[in-house]
Amino acid sequence: MTACADCPVRNRAICSVLEDGERAILSQIGHRQSLSAGQTLMWEGDKSSVVANVIEGVLKLSTSLGDGREQIVGIAYPADFVGRPFGDQTRYTISAITDARIHSFPRAGFEKFAQEHPKLEHRILERTLTELDNSRQWMLLLGRKTAQEKLATFLLDMSERLKDECCDEILAPLDKFTLPFGRQQIANILGLTIETVSRQLTELTKADLIKLPDQREVLILDRNRLQELTDL
Amino acid sequence: MTACADCPVRNRAICSVLEDGERAILSQIGHRQSLSAGQTLMWEGDKSSVVANVIEGVLKLSTSLGDGREQIVGIAYPADFVGRPFGDQTRYTISAITDARIHSFPRAGFEKFAQEHPKLEHRILERTLTELDNSRQWMLLLGRKTAQEKLATFLLDMSERLKDECCDEILAPLDKFTLPFGRQQIANILGLTIETVSRQLTELTKADLIKLPDQREVLILDRNRLQELTDL
DNA sequence: CGTGCGATTGACTGTCCTCAACATGGGTGG
DNA sequence: CCACCCATGTTGAGGACAGTCAATCGCACG
Known part of the structure; x- marks a missing residue:
């Protein structure tokens, strides 16, 4: 057993x-x-x-x-x-x-x-x-990052841990993953409020850095620019 | 050697x-x-x-x-x-x-x-x-504490580690210690700016919770009220 | 007595929080 | 099957807290 x-x-x-x-x-x-x-x-x-x-x-x-x-x-x-x-x-x-x-x-x-x-x-x-x-x-x-930097860091961090196994695509120039967290929990990870998390995510979406097909799914469209936003 | x-x-x-x-x-x-x-x-x-x-x-x-x-x-x-x-x-x-x-x-x-x-x-x-x-x-x-809470926590934390050995006094109802840090480093510990650290310290002084005889020395006047400010 | 560094204080700004309304979506029961 | 509900997320308006920029102070040192 x-x-x-x-x-x-x-x-x-x-x-x-x-x-x-x-x-x-x-x-x-x-x-x-x-x-x-x-x-x-x-x-x-x-x-x-x-x-x-x-x-x-x-x-x-x-x-x-x-x-x-x-x-x-x-x-x-x-x-x-x-x-x-x-x-x-x-x-x-x-x-x-x-x-x-x-x-x-x-x-x-x-x-x-x-x-x-x-x-x-x-x-x-x-x-x-x-x-x-x-x-x-x-x-x-x-202690030191802005809300935007926090979210950029978070998304890249998650993409490392959660790369979807199901890579049906021929290659994966943009990666996709499913968050195990809701917005409130993201906020509790980053030391922000849920509203700020939500706003920053829409900002990143508007800037075409990411796409959110669904509340829990994330598509990273431009890993490089996202990386720059982490400021490290 | x-x-x-x-x-x-x-x-x-x-x-x-x-x-x-x-x-x-x-x-x-x-x-x-x-x-x-x-x-x-x-x-x-x-x-x-x-x-x-x-x-x-x-x-x-x-x-x-x-x-x-x-x-x-x-x-x-x-x-x-x-x-x-x-x-x-x-x-x-x-x-x-x-x-x-x-x-x-x-x-x-x-x-x-x-x-x-x-x-x-x-x-x-x-x-x-x-x-x-x-x-x-x-x-x-x-991630979650306010500037005031950060400083209260910091001071109590330091007082635990740095209780001056030289306790000439009969008893120590109020403890005194010398910080090994300047203001900028306190700010870098707490995730604040030097100005905010300075302002919060003067606030705590005005409220008679602490006394700062010298830039590096701290006297805790009211440990209980300071403890309440840490919000835990 | 001037210089320089660290700390303090002040005025102002901006980021993020608060409070509140509204949207979305999945599940349940009529 | 649809209406309703609740949970979750988004959006907006306004405010507060901490950051920025700048002037001043205090003190040690040359």
């Missing part, structure tokens, strides 16, 4: 550094779990009791102020690892943005296993370092 | 998890180095060739846009670890804010040593996870 053999992320998730035998043991420490869109896995401030691999779907990590203002501080795609090992508190809320499947582990059991398998810890370290680099890059966006 | 015995951070830096013998070996992989205020250790985009422990002084990690807008994405105090192990590129500039001393290691040698000492890697992992939590918390500030 929790067999790794048919796991779609077995070659990319952190467990890919383990031997089959080791992986089977780790697998049995936890279990697969389904989340429906909107469902929250753990809350900011909770005791950290669970960590997980994302198998399918998209999760968001978010934190918020007393009056409800929210900031999304991370996004987890399939093969990503979520949760806070080696610490007793989760400092952000983890929720499913789309329907999702994860393989979750009780933190204690996972930590014990990890400490006995340094190569797994090493893999987690590498990921965490990359996450830290990314989040610092995002701080530049939040 | 590079003896650990007299190192002021030996009990707090990552090497504190090592035995004396191991630590001596690690020590000899690198060397102590002095940095004067303003001096840059490594540049954003450089090949990552060095990592280091901070022994004394304060360093900043920063990244910037094409036109010079800068965002400070991290601050390193004594006993902190800087640089990017297990990755070939540094994604932010590391510079000394005050005169500083570090113990730096060629990345390759350090990595080899770390891989042979899982408990050191584990310590680095713990630190990196904490750093990631902190940087995500800071994203909330950058």
